[in-house]
Amino acid sequence: MKIPSFNRRHSLSSITAPLLSPTGAIDEDDDGTVPIVRAQTTADGYYDSKLRRGFNDLTRFRSAASAATYNTLNSFFFEHIDEDAYLPDVGLRPWLAALGGFCAQFCSFGYMNVIGLFQTYYETHQLVDLSPSTISWIGSIQTFILAFGGLFCGRICDMYGPRWLTVPGCLLLTLGVCMTALCTEYYQFVLAQGVCSAIGASALFYATTSAITGWFSKRRGLAFGVAASGASFGGITLPFLFDAVSSRASFGMAVYCVAILLFIFSFTAVIVTTSRLAPSGRQPYRFVHFYLRPYFDPVFALVTLSLTIVYLGLFVPFAFVASHALANGLSLASAFHLIAYLNAGSLAGRLFSGMLSDKAGNFNIYILVCFMSGIVAFPFWYLSTTEVGIIVVAAAYGFASGGVLAMYPALIAHISPVREIGTRVGAVSAAIAFGALASLPIAGAIVGGEEDPVGNYNGMQIYAGVAMMAGSVIAVIAKGKATGGKLLARE
Template identity: 90%
Template sequence: AWLAALGGFCAQFCSFGYMNVIGVFQTYYETHQLIDLSPSTISWIGSLQSFILAFGGLFCGRICDMYGPRWLTVPGCLLLTLGVCMTALCTDYYQFVLAQGVCSALGASALFYATTSAITGWFSKRRGLAFGVAASGASLGGIALPFVFDAVSTRASFALAVYCVAILLFAFSFTAAIVTSSRIAPSGRQPYRFIHFYLRPYRDPVFALVTLSLTIVYFGLFVPFAFVASHAVANGLSLASAFHLVAYLNAGSLAGRLFSGMLSDKAGKFTIYILVCFMSGLVAVPFWYLSTTAPGVIVVAVAYGFASGGVLAMYPALIAHISPIREIGTRVGAVSATIAFGALAGLPIAGAIVGGEEGNAANYSGMQIYAGVVMMAGSVIAVIAKCKATGGKILARE
């Protein structure tokens, strides 16, 4: 069973771990290859990456239920490695979009959903802890990758730094492909009935409300990941120090993922999810809004990492908690396809609020308010979902 958790750990190192360092690439592109483009335009690379990572669940979840995880982990490993290696060779905007935004994201999506579905089959009572352990891989990736990229890019070149990242991602994704297996026998090929598989779950009001909550949260969840570094540079920090902020954020995320996973097995999945969603919004408004000094921004990065790490760890655990076991892969895919639109739109909206092109001052304060408000709104919807699930017992262990 714990081999499945190890596979999830390695897969999340490669998927959300790579996704969590979009702030490093966003800041680097703004000051190097894509210096002539606006932050909003550049942010479409990371936005498309997060969209495909999430939307891929619409297909990956069903494939995993029918054929097992190996059909996804091996192609995922190859696509991810190919996309990252091609990123090293990119010079034009469209090339970055195709290599980083599309190819690597397809591989990351296959790895994430295959291992997530496998974990749900192996664990029941300790499922929250297992998801927390797996999700901590994303934080470790978010800690290690910025330091690797910064160390190599400053001493050698961008291309060599990205190749080093690719080697790390290949090693972890290959391990995930080897150790991941499913306890539940695959159902085999079945007719593709879109309405039956993907729309029928929304007849459950609890499932529909949880999906709505996650979608709203995803409009703001990755905004600090993408803009914490460029905000720090705008406030006088060096580029190297700004890159390190992304690592600090992911260090906080590591603790948040593990702690929320363990606590959710006792306090309830809904309770912890609501708490970490609200905390994420609270850190963005007012704490990030008021932080302009280096120590203040570091504290905010760690605190936001802790809260957002809890959100990312609780998302699959909560969906598994409210779903029949044989439909978990499909239901996670259905939710992911919906929340992907929040991930797609969130970063460009934040980038448009920041502005900063044509000599105008960057509006980071407006972006921080936007991110905080949408995440708090998502936590309110989650409270309504919990009330619906428990018959109005808001303090129930659920």
């Protein structure tokens, strides 16, 4: 008797056919089917269905077991949320991610938004013998690392999840700020404030930004506006805290209080930030594929160029509004309060631009706020010499520049595939970091010496305004490319 081969289809008929087939002729039924073959077919279907059901149950069990193990591990190390189980814009988890973004931007851009406070304090205290241009390198390096870190942080977040960045970001930021309180020499301020704290701030910012993009779709602009408002809230809170403590105790104690507040917010970001998209895992580091390929898209390249030019002037008022006020006769306390007024306007600008972009289009709002920022810097800041005028200009510039900072990640997400948003935001940030690096030293060099301080600040104001208006013009060209020349389209 021939033994059936198991290389054939694994069904009951392949095994039982030789055993059940009779040697003699058998009469057929009326329907032309041999009775024993019909019985065999019935049995075959029955047992095949049982085998398939058992196999599927086993597969589901193994998948469930793997998922349970994966979720258990990722409760400590990663963020694993079924992509299909949660819809974008719906539920508590998306808004927890937005809260994480709010806390992270409080610690990153919120801390950086008060560079004018430290610039002015260093000019009048620890580093009084150095020029404004030399001192400005501290904030410039801080801005550069915060932006350039996206080249690495975005990719790490895509591969391993946000928590691989938020935890070390929290620790490095707190360490850098605490070390700033102990600094006495110029190089020490550069290493502590310009490098260490900036690396931590960069990790926090890009981790939470990448997480938000996966949780939101239709209300992504609003979510980015809520997250970006954390930077303004930090810019409002930190100057008053620093001024209150430093005037009653010392510089070191004031910086320690700032460090405690930043740790509270950054630790909150660590807890609440999760990603809807499961981490892709380790992948080869292909620089050309991940970071250069997007620039073959002319829209992406033009948006990056626009942001780089805008960043040449964007943070100049943040750094020099207080020292400009001192040159016009305001007190040191009033100059510190200007930074808070600027960030109060930025809070409104971030929220308003985020909400409006969901209706009017990301390109349209970005172009508008870039042009408004340039107009406020020059001629309005240029013409402001009284205390009331400087306060109004600070609030107005905060409103316009807050819109720029809120719109730039939303605009990159708008023109990028969802699974590449973290990497592409990093690629853009690495490019605009060079604009940020050059901006403050150029502005400080324009301010120069003390022969005619007000006149020198006028030259700096023209530089900042022209840079931002030029960036808005390039953004118009990018929109034309994206819409096929339809400049009035809601895009």
